[in-house]
Amino acid sequence: DRAAVRDLVYATLRRRRSRAALGGGDSGRALILGALREAGVDPATIFDGAGHGPAPLTAEETAAGRPPTEAEALDLPDWISQRLQQDLGLDFTAVALALRERAPVWLRANLARATAAQAQSALARDGIETATDPRCETALCVTAGERRLQASAAWREGLVELQDLSPQIACAALELTPGTRVLDLCAGGGGKALALAARGAQVTAWDAAPARMRDLPRRAERAGARIALAEPSGPQGPYDLVVADVPCSGSGTWRRTPDAKWRLAPDDLAALEQTQAAILARAARHIRPGGRLAYMTCSLLRSENEAQVADFLAAHPDFRLETSRRMSPLTESDGFFLAVLGR
Template sequence: MHPSARIAAAIEVLDDLETRRRPANDAMKDWGLAHRFAGSKDRAAIASLVYDALRRRASARWLMKSETPRAEMIGALVLARGYSPGEIESHFSGEGHAPSPLSADERAALSAADLADAPVWVRGDFPEWLAPQFERAFGERAAEEGRALSARAPLDLRVNALKTTREKALEELTHLGPSACRFAPLGLRIAQAQDGRAPALAAEPAYVRGLVEIQDEGSQIAARLARAAPGEQVLDLCAGGGGKSLAMAAQMDNSGQIYATDTDGRRLTPIFARLDRAGVRNVQVRAPRGPAHDPVGDIAGACDLVLVDAPCTGVGTWRRNPDAKWRMRPGALEQRIKAQDEVLARAAPFVKPGGRLVYVTCSLLCEENEDRVAGFLAAHPDFSAEPAEESLKRAGLDALAGIQSPHGPGLRLSPARHDTDGFYAAVLLRAGV
């Protein structure tokens, strides 16, 4: 397909998203099925254009003074790809399968392109209704943090210490151009190609053999802050696909026991193949068997560590899921806050005296992070927050000094400051007997 035809196809996908309000992956899949002549490179290029437009939707609309999918695409070509008005004119020629020529209003908008006077939510490319939450969390840096969440994310890997070392993994993956992550001691980073495509890792022998796992550097740091140690009894209460359980199993050198569970057993499905590939032997998967059955009721009060990777809005993962921020509604935040309070209350009885509860989210909103921890501590006087500096020191992450939250207990990671996904983590200690 000609580049201009790819742009036209991307506008078509954006129009489908606007009309049907569904995940971008679903819309791209349906477009590909309906246009089988498009090869894999064409589909990848179109997807990259779509995601660029979604990342910059607010600023693109503001720039073009229009909220149509076509305006989003034109604005994104300027803001995300640096196209000049002349380059855009050449692609919007109306010839063949190219989009129709620019209108007088579109030319005028391009000639006056300027975001200097735009409100913070436009400059930061996040939903307008979230402006108060972003300004509370980041103050004058709200737009900067929003822009960082609108950038493309790299591909991060965690080296499986049960099978290899980071040095050996770097050597084995040399052809992909990896580099050591800045903070995570077992992290590797692979930059995306210019078209936004990541390498097909599933075909890499190092991945197939379980030497590496896909895991953002921020998630690796959150798992390391939990300090799972050999011989401990650990409960991963919201295990999902098992990423943090796998990381903790390697920290524990396959000794002790991790109990991985989730309220939705379907989310646990991927964990079995991942455990087998990674050579993990100290994880018991406890799937729920109905509302009256507690799959981990027998370990109440016996856990050295309870990890709560809480359900959240996922604001911190917008680099990877740019369409999610535009599908998010205010009611979703209220629902997540309620779920977070419930899972924290459920977690507390599993922590033995002298044990620790580690609360983690991939959100950057105070409402989901510091506020929830403050509410939990007020209701559970036998728990206290470990100072951020102490958490980092004990986890061997001294290089991250200075990431303590300014809003209360815990630590914050963000793409603008640390080039990771957005994460929050707090270590809560239960008093001993």
């Protein structure tokens, strides 16, 4: 079963360091051995060589493995663990442990097509159960039937989109009126562009890598949204609101992309921070006087969040911080940061 294999791989990547300790190594075989020991399953019942089963354990494999150290049990590289501990303070351990767990699946009700209650009813007819959340009127958390989603009528008819709770809250927090001219400067797949268009904004999408937007026209058609794609050479302003959901470490989303925390290196983070500063400077050029810049990341690191905003404001005295907000993996959502800067 492909889904079961995927779930096993993702779970192992989330807990790669602790399972390597338990399994006595970092090979795929050792990691699975570590997962079985973590779950209290006798490895000999799986590693028996029967049928398609893995070969029996060697004496060395049986003897290998030990309980993880305190640092290993957090399942983070040491260097990033130190950074997060500095930035998160007392929440650090709880956040690190939360990143070891599977993330909930969130949907955004497309208000251009249906209310959240109507979307919820449509999903239920196809065997998909959801729960609303008081923090955001569009948010639906899938509690059963997740694998039926893309075959459901609600999905095909554009009543819902996959989107985590945190970016939904961030988009809902942005002040919009019908016709507000919005530039999504790092549009990617277009999740935030679609959310803002559903609220009546006049949205233009652009991305430094246009291929990332290849699915956006199809998604917009399904959602009943009108989104203009800016020329690859760059958007033409000015705009009332520029949304810059910048490339980042993704540390707030490591439950969903667990391989990323093992691939990220200090030099990678430094390069991302330079890119973030450059995007902020570019965004400023597209904002009319009286307009706003919404800076977003899915990072937990201050260097990508508050520090970037502070550096930008120091270099752009015509902007001011209106509001900023952190969202935590401890609240059943991804880690996320939003700062709204007024010009």
